[in-house]
Amino acid sequence: MDAFSQILKTVDDFVWGPVMLALLVGTGIFLTIRVGFRTWRNLPFAIKSTLSKEARTTDRGSGDVSPFAALTTALAATIGTGNIVGVATAMVDGGPGALVWMWISACFGLTSKFSECMLAIKYREVNEKGEMSGGPMYTMKKALRNKKAGAVLGWFFALFAVIASFGIGNLTQANSISDALHSTFEVPVWASGILITLFALAIIVGGIKSISKVSSVVVPAMAIFYVIGGVIVIIGNIQNVPAGVVSIFKMAFSVKAVAGGVSGTIVASMMRAMRYGFARGVFSNEAGMGSAAITAASATTDSPVRQAYINMTGTFWDTIVVCTVTGLCIASSGVLGMTDEAGKLVVGAPLTIEAFKTVLGPAGGWMVTIGITLFAFSTILGWEYHGEKALEYLLGTYKYNMVYRVFFSCIAFVGATTTLQIAWDFSDIANALMAIPNLICMLLLSGEIAKEVKGFQPVIDRERKLHKKR
Secondary structure, X not given: XXXXXXXXXXXXXXXXOHHHHHXXXXXXXXXXXXXXXXXXXXXXXXXXXXXXOHHHOOOOOEOOEOHHHHHHHHHHHHOOHHHOXXXXXXXXXXXXXXXHHHHHHHHHHHHHHHHHHHHHHHOOEEOOOOOXXXXXXXXXXXXXXXHHHHHHXXXXXXXXXXXXXXXXXXXXXXXXXXXXXHHHHOOOHHHHHHHHHHHHHHHHOOHHHHHXXXXXXXXXXXHHHHHHHHHHHHHHOHHHHHHHHHHHHHHHHXXXXXXOHHHOOOEEOHHXXXXXXXXXXXXXXOOOOOHHXXXXXXXXXXXXXXXXXXXXXXXXXXXXXXXXXXXXXXXXXXXXXXXXXXXXXXXXXXXXXXXXXXXXXXXXXXXXXXXXXXXXXXHHHHHHHHHHXXXXXXXXXXXXHHHHHHHHHHXXXXXXXXXOHHHHHHHHHHHHHHHXXXXXXXXXXXXXXXXXXXXXHHXXXXXXXXXXXX
């Protein structure tokens, strides 16, 4: 078993190595240039659309749920432990400068997220039950010129999505919840497992409409709760913020840098900051992975481009807002580089907890624990829908969806009560392997993406003029 674990770890390190990260970020850069940077220029329009009253209705076009509900369900799967644990890990392994590279990856990730979502909505289908079914697998099957290659790519994407849904979307999230509740509140892991399973089952059995109803309330509430707590910590350490920000930018571009003062004794180079910043940024917002596109396809909309702009903001909220709050808390609190009783660097959730404790005391630990619990549970809900739709594609029917929902919910108990490093590594590999066919598809269809973006621009310009007149 040890040999098998080592093989998995080696494969995991390879698929998430420099080549994969370069492909993910490189695709984002290429697509951003191809669409004439319109995703950046139209970000204010996209945010305004997301927060509008219209986004909460199903009056415009066809679909299963409102545009806002489709976004929050996708966000449910992306705003997770990566925003708390991932940022802290990146800043220890890559130095505080890793945060800058997380921002850079998010900027180009906006276009990747836009592109995969737009194509998924454009090529979605209505299943036998009358529900929308879409995602990169349908795009590959219908849009690529070589139909045989498209069908093969789509099949592999769907297969890896199902595997990833059980691992990164379920087992590891349930384990994070039970671990956090046990260490902070001493809740037995079996009790956490039962509660997670029951709550998940109650929501998931109702399908996308039930999941989206919960997500559209829980996701904004949990994000606001966590961000407010983080802002209080940043204000409490305001005297250290300038030095922390200087340290973040200095170490992002320094060939060899040693951080002192508020950043502790972290040693990192620009290449390490870039590597860990890109890796954790992509892990957190999932831009280019194709997962968010599956949920985007359920949205009620009159235009694939309009909904893609709304879904694109998921990367902004996830990385530019939530991850930045975590990063600034850590950078300004002086906990980066601290060691535990055994002399090891404090990393992951315990580091974020220590940062929150500097201002909020024990309540800071509770706040981060509650944040991890809510973030991870919402990820379970979001990923269930991703996996369900991928399974539906593989089997060619929706008839086994209920079986999948029940089985998926029960698997959460296994994740909560067992530490499965093998499951983590295996699902991490599946997550990366999902991205490869999705990125190939977007690159091949980049001309179509650019054409759709350009064609919708007059609509945006017209709506902007109407808004100014009001």
